[in-house]
Amino acid sequence: MSVETEQLQSTLAAPGEKKNGTLLSIQDLHVWYELRRFGFGLAGYVRAVDGVTFDLGSSEAIAVVGESGCGKSSLMKTILGLVTPTKGNIVFDGQTINALGSRAMRSYRSNVGYIQQDPYGALPPFMTVQGILSEPLIINGIKNKAERAERIQKVLEEVKMHPVGDFLPKFPHMLSGGQQQRVVIARSMILEPRMLVADEPVSMLDASVRVEILRLLRGLQEKHHLAVIYITHDLSTVRYFSERIFVMYAGQVIEKAPVEAILRRAAHPYTHALLEATSDPEAANAAKFRDVPPGEPPSLVKPPEGCRFHPRCPHMIKDLCDVERPPEFEPEPRHQVSCWLCR
């Protein structure tokens, strides 16, 4: 099946998913990195993102779940405008952003907040909290010092750093991990964006703080009607946060569905494997072996023909899965799966 028909299918499926209109629309996105041999001569491509299509409503939270190397970070970077897509479009609020000039790009970026994975690495060690939060305002032309102070005050209150005055002169190393992550969130929120991209925002934090940060994000999302893309490898945190889950494998989105549908009626064997591998703290776990497929995700330079999961898949159908890429099937409304089993 050609890429166009696939795209058409998902546009047809889109209306039901929209919530207060589409804010971000990803259309057949490809991000390929060139591989060079000895610095010149093309040796192939790393197909980090290979044909991803989805729409995101203007106050919808989605989670992109996948293992490392599945292309979720490349997808995120492309959405942030840090990487130019090889093929396909990213449309934000009716504007195609992959070919924007630097000025328009700046205004786009002020609409999109980015929450990094490692808060300590993301905060400049030589700047105070006040400096860190002033910077985006200065760059975006807010010259009035009093106004800046007021906005910093407001955003720090929103991320629940009380009392604000105590934190302003502090450097990142003086803050705990949870507080650092709050500063990162405050920085991403200070320009009042319409969309947040959160790249594993809690994976570096302790269990006891994790939930606090997720709740904070959820609260901000609901209060400001933000669209949120939550990128993670941890399925257990997803349900507290997002409405829909996109499962990525080897550069492709293989299953899209609302949270409950994924947790209860996952259709793709890879999603099943992910669920099986995620443990809840129960003593019974120690007594049983987990039924997970062996092997590792494929190389993105020469991905397998057909379905990319077929070499590891326990339900592989010979001469079909290893030949033809499965199109998107819809076993139930708002639930799309790229797997021949759902024919």
Added chain:
Amino acid sequence: MTEKKVLLNVQNLVLHFRTTRGAVQAVDGVDFELGYNDAVVVIGESGCGKSSLAKAILRLLPRNVQTYKGSVNIGGSDVMKLNEEEFRQNVRWVKISMVPQAAMNALNPVLRVGDQVAEPSMIHSGLDKKEAMRQAIKMFDLVGVPRDFAPRYAFELSGGMRQRVAIAMALVTTPELIILDEPTSALDVLTQANIFNVLKRIKHELGVSYILITHDISTSSELADRVAVMYAGQIVEVGRAGDFFPAPLHPYSQKLMASVPRLRADVEPDFIVGQPPSLFNPPTGCRFAARCPQRFDRCAEDPPTYDRGGERKVKCWLYA
């Protein structure tokens, strides 16, 4: 398991580090026991002294140690009495080996992984190179690394494979106890599940014991026969996994378990207000008192450890 013989018995273990700001009381009076073919997981937040506990048991100490005392009994003999050289020859690798944190990134980049795995058995078991290599290959089979990976270098292996190599290295001298410090923290969920399958199989086949140190409470249950909860340098609760996971006793354990997001159960996770105390100058009395919802007057005094029967111990006044 009835009538367990004790493999490891740690009594009042103390490890303080000297810094310019004073002593860091990383491990402060820890007691616990471990039987043969038993696995205990030590869970706690970062900075609670879990890794220091592992280092204290294996006596892998940095230079700035201020106090290091207590007793560590392995198979009936107190190894704290051994001097450094005796300890190295008779305990490390031979009786206890360790998979340190981020071991997969600590493999020597210029040695073939097979040689690296063979090396401990040449040094500690006195095997010659050929035999040691045979032993290494045997371990590769056991942990699920293909045999033809032996002549490869670490960078040619994926993260999961490198972690398996690190585990093979800890197994090669057939120790009785393996300390695993966050063995899967940098790995993907599927790889993580695979590694835990390997560890479970090794426990069945070789009868080794594990001390698993982790902050990931969900996956800790994958290997736990028993659970020890650590908070601010002390163990606040010990219990069998079957007792602990459904109903933890200590308020900290309860809060910690409540903060774990669950995939299958429909509960709203909670979080613990505040931060763990500084280990420079930990509060007198119960160290969790400042964050504890069930705090009362007595918490100003340091609670003793109460034995609740059935191998359950809890350090809290509520169980007086």
